[in-house]
Amino acid sequence: MTTxxxxxxxxxxxxxxxxxxxKTGLGGxxxxxxxxxxxxxxxxxxxxxxxxxxxDSRMDASYQFEFLSRDDIALFEALLPAMFAxxxxxxxxxxQHAIAGTIERIDQGIVMFGPANQKELRKLFDLLNFAPTRxxxxxxxxxxxxxSTESAEAFLNRWRDSRIGLLNNGYIALTKISNVAFYGHxxxxxxxxxxxxxxxxxxxxxxxxxx
Amino acid sequence: xxxxxxxxxxxxxxxxxxxxSKLTTDQTVEADVVVIGTGAGGGTTAEILxxxxxxxxxxxxxxLYYQKDFKMDELTSYASLYQxxxxxxxxxxxxxxxxxxxxxxxxxxxxxxxxxxxxxxxxYWSQNLGLSDLAPDTMAPWFQGREERHTMAPWVTPPNxxxxxxKQGCEKLGYSWQVIPRNVKGCWNLGYxxxxxxxxxxxGALMTTIPGALDNNAQLFHGLRADRLVMNQDRIDHLQAxxxxxxxxxxxxxxxxxxxxHFVVAASAIGSPGLLLRSELPDPYKRVGKxxxxxxxxxxxxxxxxxxxxxxxxxxxxxxxxxxxxxxxDGPVGYKLEVPxxxxxxxxxxxxxxxxxxxxxxxxxxxxxSVIALLRDGFHEDSxxxxxxxxxxxxxxxxxxxTDYLWQGIRQAYLDMAEIQFAAGAxxxxxxxxxxxxxxxxxxxxxxxxxxxxKPHRARLFTAHQMGGCGMGADPKNSVVNGFGEHxxxxxxxxxxxxxxxxxxxxxxxxxVYALAARxxxxxxxxxxxx
Numbered sequence: 001m002t003t004x005x006x007x008x009x010x011x012x013x014x015x016x017x018x019x020x021x022x023k024t025g026l027g028g029x030x031x032x033x034x035x036x037x038x039x040x041x042x043x044x045x046x047x048x049x050x051x052x053x054x055x056d057s058r059m060d061a062s063y064q065f066e067f068l069s070r071d072d073i074a075l076f077e078a079l080l081p082a083m084f085a086x087x088x089x090x091x092x093x094x095x096q097h098a099i100a101g102t103i104e105r106i107d108q109g110i111v112m113f114g115p116a117n118q119k120e121l122r123k124l125f126d127l128l129n130f131a132p133t134r135x136x137x138x139x140x141x142x143x144x145x146x147x148s149t150e151s152a153e154a155f156l157n158r159w160r161d162s163r164i165g166l167l168n169n170g171y172i173a174l175t176k177i178s179n180v181a182f183y184g185h186x187x188x189x190x191x192x193x194x195x196x197x198x199x200x201x202x203x204x205x206x207x208x209x210x211x
Numbered sequence: 212x213x214x215x216x217x218x219x220x221x222x223x224x225x226x227x228x229x230x231x232s233k234l235t236t237d238q239t240v241e242a243d244v245v246v247i248g249t250g251a252g253g254g255t256t257a258e259i260l261x262x263x264x265x266x267x268x269x270x271x272x273x274x275l276y277y278q279k280d281f282k283m284d285e286l287t288s289y290a291s292l293y294q295x296x297x298x299x300x301x302x303x304x305x306x307x308x309x310x311x312x313x314x315x316x317x318x319x320x321x322x323x324x325x326x327x328x329x330x331x332x333x334x335y336w337s338q339n340l341g342l343s344d345l346a347p348d349t350m351a352p353w354f355q356g357r358e359e360r361h362t363m364a365p366w367v368t369p370p371n372x373x374x375x376x377x378k379q380g381c382e383k384l385g386y387s388w389q390v391i392p393r394n395v396k397g398c399w400n401l402g403y404x405x406x407x408x409x410x411x412x413x414x415g416a417l418m419t420t421i422p423g424a425l426d427n428n429a430q431l432f433h434g435l436r437a438d439r440l441v442m443n444q445d446r447i448d449h450l451q452a453x454x455x456x457x458x459x460x461x462x463x464x465x466x467x468x469x470x471x472x473h474f475v476v477a478a479s480a481i482g483s484p485g486l487l488l489r490s491e492l493p494d495p496y497k498r499v500g501k502x503x504x505x506x507x508x509x510x511x512x513x514x515x516x517x518x519x520x521x522x523x524x525x526x527x528x529x530x531x532x533x534x535x536x537x538x539x540x541d542g543p544v545g546y547k548l549e550v551p552x553x554x555x556x557x558x559x560x561x562x563x564x565x566x567x568x569x570x571x572x573x574x575x576x577x578x579x580x581s582v583i584a585l586l587r588d589g590f591h592e593d594s595x596x597x598x599x600x601x602x603x604x605x606x607x608x609x610x611x612x613x614t615d616y617l618w619q620g621i622r623q624a625y626l627d628m629a630e631i632q633f634a635a636g637a638x639x640x641x642x643x644x645x646x647x648x649x650x651x652x653x654x655x656x657x658x659x660x661x662x663x664x665x666k667p668h669r670a671r672l673f674t675a676h677q678m679g680g681c682g683m684g685a686d687p688k689n690s691v692v693n694g695f696g697e698h699x700x701x702x703x704x705x706x707x708x709x710x711x712x713x714x715x716x717x718x719x720x721x722x723x724v725y726a727l728a729a730r731x732x733x734x735x736x737x738x739x740x741x742x
Binding site for chain 1: 215216278279280281282283284285286289290291295296297298299300303304305399401403409410458459460522523554555556558559560563564565566567569570571573574575576577602604606608645666667668669671
């Protein structure tokens with residue numbers, strides 16, 4: 001997920017930024033960076049959450065978040081029940097465990113995305129966590145912790161079906177990082193009927209039997 | 212670790228390999244040649260030069276991963292072996308970019324398809340771009356040499372069902388199909404080429420040219436990012452590089468200065484133009500980063516009546532060139548048809564969706580089959596490619612606008628792929644597109660696909676083949692290097708990777724890169740040894 005950002009290459013600049021502007025129809029990058037800055041200034045929690053205590057969150061206190069902020073975690077706690085409707089366990093503890101583990105793997109994945117795409121995701125998350133843009137662009141009226149699964153589902157549908165490419169792109173970014181972290185995890189392979197690497201090969205290969 | 216592993220054995224025998232994340236102080240090193248990048252181009256170059264007795268230093272931004280790390284696991288592999296942890300996209304986010312970032316580059320994670328550059332492509336280059344030395348006859352020995360070096364041969368094991376369905380559909384419709392040559396030796400037919408070959412069967416750079424170079428005293432730095440080539444008067448004096456920290460993505464602060472007589476850039480069609488732009492090398496006609504090609508890929512998925520198990524077996528073994536040059540080399544865009552493997556994370560990332568619908572889609576993964584079309588971009592004036600430029604942090608980004616010419620090809624490819632899948636007995640077919648449902652007959656699919664909006668983000672597009680951006684040509688006004696990969700303006704700089712292709716290839720490009728790099732490195736070795 002990226003949005004057009006200011007280009008280093010001076011020769012191309014006027015042409016590129018004009019086309020990018022037309023393409024996104026929203027002023028794209030400039031709008032998002034304004035949001036990001038405003039979010040920082042208004043005290044949105046954009047710092048990595050680090051270790052989140054089990055008392056004020058349902059996260060596993062042993063995991064150290066390197067990218068996701070407390071607000072981002074709340075965002076995913078609201079989105080994932082809609083994202084994985086029909087796939088998450090019903091039993092409350094197992095369900096919570098599956099959601100928390102997925103958010104941790106999302107964090108781990110983003111760390112490896114590197115600085116440029118981290119910056120793009122920071123803009124996206126800030127946009128979703130900053131009330132004025134959450135309301136105008138996502139049309140989500142309450143804070144994420146009070147958003148129902150139905151409202152989260154409606155939000156995902158709106159961004160998927162929007163005629164604005166930038167919002168489609170936001171939908172793809174949110175679903176892609178979540179889908180990979182959830183369905184790609186070995187505890188969830190059964191949901192896609194994937195039996196895992198062939199057992200005979202695992203038995204025969206030295207890297208699975210380190211002394 | 213098993214001593215049957217050539218990398219473990221080589222390291223134990225004293226190869227000169229430096230993990231830059233372990234460096235604690237800045238340093239300066241020197242060699243005859245510094246090669247930037249360890250993929251198809253860089254590996255080939257390093258081995259050929261080192262065998263000629265030249266001292267060679269290889270620089271790789273990614274880390275050295277080998278058999279001990281290849282555990283057939285998607286999440287760890289995508290995070291560590293791919294550019295930007297598999298999150299790389301074009302500037303507007305509309306096209307996902309799959310590209311290796313590790314020792315061996317994309318050859319460590321590719322699906323082993325090994326095609327010669329099509330004659331049509333070579334003839335187009337020689338007739339239209341002044342590259343007459345690259346005609347099919349003159350290139351043939353170079354292809355043959357590299358086919359031997361990388362053990363490339365048509366796959367004799369029966370294809371897995373995922374690939375066989377492409378063959379069945381083509382046969383039903385009277386379309387041509389062929390068996391794909393693969394670069395494997397003793398392949399176990401497991402299906403995990405894309406996450407690092409677990410058995411060392413894949414004969415990519417990691418199992419061939421990299422060990423070949425290191426056995427001949429080359430030095431390898433991994434986890435070291437090439438920041439800037441620094442000129443002194445009209446020659447490059449040194450490369451300035453930054454060590455990455457232990458996670459492989461955050462610089463540690465330690466720098467390495469690499470001095471050499473000659474520099475070979477082979478950092479990929481995104482990385483090489485990026486390095487040249489950061490270095491502000493002479494570029495009087497503003498060609499660097501222009502005409503970047505990607506073989507834009509679109510896909511359809513089919514639900515088959517029998518289990519396909521698309522996660523097992525050699526991922527690519529059948530292809531169809533029925534539509535590749537159907538309208539000539541420079542008519543309406545042609546495309547090669549192939550099959551992708553589908554593992555859960557890949558499938559969940561590629562098939563867009565959420566909620567119960569997504570769960571239901573992925574629940575049928577064992578019955579799913581997919582076909583992909585690789586569009587042959589760059590041969591028509593309405594397919595001028597994209598542009599690599601620098602973000603404000605200096606990292607390269609590819610802007611790739613999709614022209615109407617390409618959209619027409621994308622729609623036609625959706626149609627052809629769906630027709631083939633129905634002909635092979637699919638129960639239902641879905642275009643990988645935000646507006647596509649599951650179609651249960653070819654007639655229904657045809658009507659619906661003809662109505663799908665061909666728009667960025669709605670059509671899900673991918674690229675696994677990045678080419679161009681430092682194009683070769685006889686005329687410096689429209690190219691960056693000559694037909695031997697020699698930079699037009701800087702005498703001690705060569706470029707030996709897919710960035711020098713003046714159009715896309717029209718086939719999976721690894722053999723094209725190996726062959727050109729071998730040819731150009733032999734010439735370079737003669738020049739440098741004679742000097």
